[in-house]
Amino acid sequence: MEQYLQEVGALTMRWVKRLSRERFSMLFTLAQPMVFWLIFFGNLFQRTANTEVTQAPSYIAFLAAGVVVMTILNNGLAGGTDLLFDKENGFLERMMSTPISRTSVIISRFLFVMTITSGQVLVILGVAYLYGVHPVTGFGGVAVIILIGLLFGVGLTAISMALAFSVKSHGDFFSMLSFLSLPMIFLSSALVPLSAMPGWMAVLAQLNPMTWAIDAVRPLILTGWAAALPKIGIVIIIMAVFDSVCLWGAARAFRRTLG
Amino acid sequence: MGLTVGGTFAIEVERLSKTYEGKVTAVEDVSFRVSAGEVFGLLGPNGAGKTTILRVLITVLRPSGGSARVLGLDVVEQANEVRQAIGYVPQERAIDRFLTGREHLQLLASLYHIPKDKAAARIDEVLKLVNLEHKADEVARNYSGGMKRKLDIACGLIPDPRVLFMDEPTLGLDVESRLKIWEHIRQLKARGITVLLTTNYLDEADQLCDRIAIIDSGRVKAIGSPNELKSGLGGDIVTLTLASGDLDKVEALAQAVKGQTGVKAVSTKQNVLDIRVASPEAALPAILGAVTARGCRLEFVDYHRPRLDDVFLAHTGRRIKED
Numbered sequence: 001m002e003q004y005l006q007e008v009g010a011l012t013m014r015w016v017k018r019l020s021r022e023r024f025s026m027l028f029t030l031a032q033p034m035v036f037w038l039i040f041f042g043n044l045f046q047r048t049a050n051t052e053v054t055q056a057p058s059y060i061a062f063l064a065a066g067v068v069v070m071t072i073l074n075n076g077l078a079g080g081t082d083l084l085f086d087k088e089n090g091f092l093e094r095m096m097s098t099p100i101s102r103t104s105v106i107i108s109r110f111l112f113v114m115t116i117t118s119g120q121v122l123v124i125l126g127v128a129y130l131y132g133v134h135p136v137t138g139f140g141g142v143a144v145i146i147l148i149g150l151l152f153g154v155g156l157t158a159i160s161m162a163l164a165f166s167v168k169s170h171g172d173f174f175s176m177l178s179f180l181s182l183p184m185i186f187l188s189s190a191l192v193p194l195s196a197m198p199g200w201m202a203v204l205a206q207l208n209p210m211t212w213a214i215d216a217v218r219p220l221i222l223t224g225w226a227a228a229l230p231k232i233g234i235v236i237i238i239m240a241v242f243d244s245v246c247l248w249g250a251a252r253a254f255r256r257t258l259g
Numbered sequence: 260m261g262l263t264v265g266g267t268f269a270i271e272v273e274r275l276s277k278t279y280e281g282k283v284t285a286v287e288d289v290s291f292r293v294s295a296g297e298v299f300g301l302l303g304p305n306g307a308g309k310t311t312i313l314r315v316l317i318t319v320l321r322p323s324g325g326s327a328r329v330l331g332l333d334v335v336e337q338a339n340e341v342r343q344a345i346g347y348v349p350q351e352r353a354i355d356r357f358l359t360g361r362e363h364l365q366l367l368a369s370l371y372h373i374p375k376d377k378a379a380a381r382i383d384e385v386l387k388l389v390n391l392e393h394k395a396d397e398v399a400r401n402y403s404g405g406m407k408r409k410l411d412i413a414c415g416l417i418p419d420p421r422v423l424f425m426d427e428p429t430l431g432l433d434v435e436s437r438l439k440i441w442e443h444i445r446q447l448k449a450r451g452i453t454v455l456l457t458t459n460y461l462d463e464a465d466q467l468c469d470r471i472a473i474i475d476s477g478r479v480k481a482i483g484s485p486n487e488l489k490s491g492l493g494g495d496i497v498t499l500t501l502a503s504g505d506l507d508k509v510e511a512l513a514q515a516v517k518g519q520t521g522v523k524a525v526s527t528k529q530n531v532l533d534i535r536v537a538s539p540e541a542a543l544p545a546i547l548g549a550v551t552a553r554g555c556r557l558e559f560v561d562y563h564r565p566r567l568d569d570v571f572l573a574h575t576g577r578r579i580k581e582d
Contacts, residue, residue: 003372010369014358021357021398090353094414097317098370099342259319259338 007100011108015082019116034071034120035127038063041191042131053196056222064128065218066190069210071120072149073184076156077177079113080164084173087165087257102258106161113157118146133221137228141220144232151239152213155246162250165257189214209242269295269422269453270316274325277311285311286477288325293455293470295421298448300468301457302571304579308477309457310350310426316455317347317424329422343371346420350427350457352407353414356400360391360410363399367417385413389443405436412443423447425456429463441467461567461579473574480574489565492573493523497534497546500559506530508555515553519545530558 019025042060049059056062083105086092095105125135125142135141160177167173185191187201188210194202205211216235219228270293277286286308293299301309314320315327318338327334332341355363361382368378386392389409394402399410408428415423428444429437444467447454458464464471465485473480473488481488501509506529513525513532521542524535536542539562550557571579 006369006372010366014355014362014366017362018355018357090349091355093314093319094347094349094353095370096319097342097345097347098367098418099339099372100370259321 004101004104007104008108008111011095011104012111015108015112018082034067034074034124037070038067038124038127038131042067054193058132060128060131061133061222062193062218063191064124064133065214065221066188067128068121068124068145068149068217069152069188069214070185070190071124072117072152072213073156073210074181075113075117075120076153077160077181079109079153079157080160080162081173083109083161084164084167084170088170092257096258102254105258106254109161110154110157114150114153117149117153121146121149128221135221136224137220141225141228144228145217145220148213148216148232148235148239151236151243152209155209155239155243158243158246158250162253165253184208184210189218209238212238268292268328269297269330270299270455271328272312272316272325273327275312275315275322275327276324277308277315277320278323284477286315289474289477289479290325291472291479291482293453295453296448296451297469298444298454298456298467300464300471301455301474302459302461302464302468302471302567302579303457303474304459307474309474311477312474313424313426313455313457317345318342343418344421346415346418346423348411348415348423348425348428350430352404352411354399354402354407354410357398359396359398360386360402360413361395363410363414364417367414371418373417381417381419385416388416388446389413390439403436405432405439408432408436408440409443412440416447420452422453422455425454427458428456429458429460437463459579461571465567473571475575481570485567485570488570489567492535492565492569494535494537495539495562495564496569497536497539497543498559498561499532499534499546499550499557500561501530501532502556502558503530505555508553512549512553512555515549516546519549521545 038060042063045063046059049062051057051059054062083092086095092105096102122142125145135145137144163173163176167176187204188208189205190210194205194211197205212231212235216228216231219231270291272289272291275286275289276284278284289308289312291299301312303309311320315322316329316334318334318341321335329341330344332344334341358366364382364385365378368381373381383392386395389412391406391409391413394406399407402410412425412428415425425444429440432440441463444454444456456468468485470482470484471488472482481491483491499512501512509527509530509532513527516522516532516534517525519542521536521538521540522534522545523537526533534542534546536546543562568578571577
């Protein structure tokens with residue numbers, strides 16, 4: 001156990017050190033395109049968006065939950081990137097030739113991605129706060145939002161790592177990521193509520209776990225615990241299924257690469 | 260130097276084979292043994308299967324057939340024990356360019372579960388061994404190719420391994436760096452570390468390795484010390500190149516040379532005769548006599564002791580293309 005903690009600790013610190021040396025990357029990771037979604041997209045559609053449709057005081061207030069979950073989506077899907085490079089330059093093989101538990105590389109990656117994601121969720125909520133979006137459920141609500149983020153992020157990061165281990169070239173990896181990312185966003189309740197979507201899109205959006213995450217986060221920000229609690233119950237069940245499927249699917253790729 | 264470790268060889272590979280995805284056979288029926296303290300080379304062209312063999316030995320690849328043991332430990336059944344005992348220097352510059360040299364070694368020390376206080380001393384020791392102390396706290400993106408290679412080797416030495424595996428240790432390095440790396444490898448040998456390396460450089464195999472296995476198309480073609488392999492070819496080599504106008508005389512000349520004293524074998528290819536001789540002093544005058552007697556015009560004569568190049572050609576039917 002002590003050895004396991006030593007490995008996971010050292011591996012996780014490696015990701016942290018990398019990030020701190022890549023200052024530009026850190027800026028872009030933390031300041032994030034997602035903040036731009038909130039500020040630009042939110043303000044852009046402020047007057048076009050019908051508050052009767054969105055059921056929110058402002059479009060930014062409506063969008064905040066969507067951008068929070070988009071952040072979780074993008075971080076999760078990109079979570080395997082560094083391992084992709086490690087696989088390509090032989091670093092992964094070097095780590096695998098040492099007497100470490102076969103899971104510690106993956107666990108270190110989960111820990112790192114989850115920590116960064118939680119930090120960014122706070123940044124998004126902070127920016128939203130400046131635009132007058134004050135989560136009605138307070139700090140308790142923010143904690144639950146982060147918890148939902150962790151639940152969704154685990155499955156996404158697992159997919160990303162499995163993909164990183166399986167692709168033949170890193171071009172394939174990045175094109176698959178961008179192929180996944182945008183439809184996931186458009187076919188969810190991130191930008192408009194399901195009720196305002198064309199029927200066929202609403203059907204697809206309901207199959208998207210992201211929709212359920214957003215539908216639980218949104219009342220935590222806008223309405224309150226009473227509206228949120230049933231949605232939280234549903235999202236926990238859905239994420240348990242989603243994570244199980246992702247981890248089960250990814251396990252094969254992990255075993256093949258990590259032995 | 261003792262031949263055995265605890266009653267076994269440092270490395271034993273027995274009828275090893277590896278087939279990828281049930282189709283491509285990378286390695287087939289490979290067997291060899293490495294004694295403790297040896298520098299053993301797997302020599303072969305790219306794609307010959309050397310790296311596959313190495314990856315099985317360092318426990319990151321499961322064999323499809325046969326077995327391999329390192330220090331008597333099975334690489335599949337006792338993979339974790341093997342990992343404790345070996346060091347590995349990968350082929351690519353497996354360096355994280357955002358970390359300093361020391362941070363690489365600290366990470367590796369943690370992965371080998373070395374306690375922090377002991378790790379610091381060990382890190383200083385390996386940095387000194389590869390002469391990288393002065394650059395230890397600089398990020399690796401500023402390192403030259405040779406320095407990255409040294410850091411790679413330092414990483415491989417962190418666990419104080421009894422067996423070190425090196426994949427193409429000098430691939431792509433300039434001459435000066437190569438010689439330095441060779442020097443480091445000789446130092447390791449002097450410390451009693453068994454080294455198994457892959458290479459496609461003939462001179463590296465020749466000058467650095469105690470014994471080599473020639474690998475081609477996934478199979479072992481020959482095993483021995485460079486000198487054994489060279490003398491196994493049966494003598495020195497005289498190559499005669501006839502003027503192109505004398506192409507019709509090549510066969511007759513070959514027949515005549517065959518009977519001469521000191522000549523062991525003759526082969527021809529277009530206007531070139533490859534003659535193996537036991538004693539050059541006796542054979543050379545006789546060969547040249549035969550040439551004059553038939554009125555053949557020589558374009559070029561070459562005499563050399565067998566090189567590893569010739570060994571490779573003799574066992575695989577082709578020349579090795581270096582890198």
